Amino acid sequence: AVPSTIHCDHLIQAHEGADKDMATANKKNKEVYDFLASAGRKFGLGFWKPGSGIIHQIVLENYAFPGGLMIGTDSHTVNAGGLGMVAVGVGGADAVDVMANMPWEVKAPKYIGVHLTGTLNPWVSGKDVILKVAGILTVKGGTGAIVEYHGPGVQSLSCTGMGTICNMGAEIGATTSIFPFNNRMAEYLRATNRADIAAAAEANMDLLTPDAG
Numbered sequence: 001a002v003p004s005t006i007h008c009d010h011l012i013q014a015h016e017g018a019d020k021d022m023a024t025a026n027k028k029n030k031e032v033y034d035f036l037a038s039a040g041r042k043f044g045l046g047f048w049k050p051g052s053g054i055i056h057q058i059v060l061e062n063y064a065f066p067g068g069l070m071i072g073t074d075s076h077t078v079n080a081g082g083l084g085m086v087a088v089g090v091g092g093a094d095a096v097d098v099m100a101n102m103p104w105e106v107k108a109p110k111y112i113g114v115h116l117t118g119t120l121n122p123w124v125s126g127k128d129v130i131l132k133v134a135g136i137l138t139v140k141g142g143t144g145a146i147v148e149y150h151g152p153g154v155q156s157l158s159c160t161g162m163g164t165i166c167n168m169g170a171e172i173g174a175t176t177s178i179f180p181f182n183n184r185m186a187e188y189l190r191a192t193n194r195a196d197i198a199a200a201a202e203a204n205m206d207l208l209t210p211d212a213g
Contacts, residue, residue, distance in 0.1 A: 004099045005046035006036050007055045007074070022051050060163050061192050066181040066201040066208045071098045075170045081178040082163025083185055084208055088176045109175045110145040116153025126161030130168040142174035149179050150210045159188035181208035
């Protein structure tokens with residue numbers, strides 16, 4: 001079967017502060033957490049216990065890598081595109097097929113290329129980039145498409161900034177979004193103790209960046 005993990009931090013509600021909110025969630029959702037943990041043990045699934053962090057960061061800091069493919073049942077799975085990964089959020093039935101090592105079927109997506117030039121001005125972030133794209137494509141302009149960002153402007157974005165852009169690609173209906181591998185990704189991989197992956201990606205740069213033309 002395909003390696004899989006369970007995440008549950010979306011059940012934690014921010015209200016009074018981290019410590020109190022964590023205690024409240026553990027009490028309120030104990031039955032759910034216990035069930036998920038026991039299911040994980042029974043079927044050999046990883047379980048990120050309450051307080052581990054929201055899935056956006058867990059994915060980017062632990063699982064995403066250039067050139068990979070990941071399927072998740074959270075719409076924010078696409079965050080991994082910020083590390084050059086094709087990551088798609090799917091429904092439960094599709095996820096079950098993948099977990100059971102069955103073929104994952106998807107309609108061949110269209111491609112939308114976004115050419116970035118220049119550099120970001122002070123006080124401008126990756127969120128402003130995707131808001132501009134959303135303004136052009138509208139909330140359904142990316143439906144059934146993979147949005148591929150490219151061009152010299154990519155170098156001015158941080159890895160987490162690229163992740164933010166990909167994460168918000170769900171707001172335009174995109175199947176997923178992706179950036180080409182670059183030095184900002186390599187820096188992030190090394191900062192998160194994955195220097196070996198950074199080195200492997202650098203050695204295969206031609207496979208992880210757009211073709212000329």
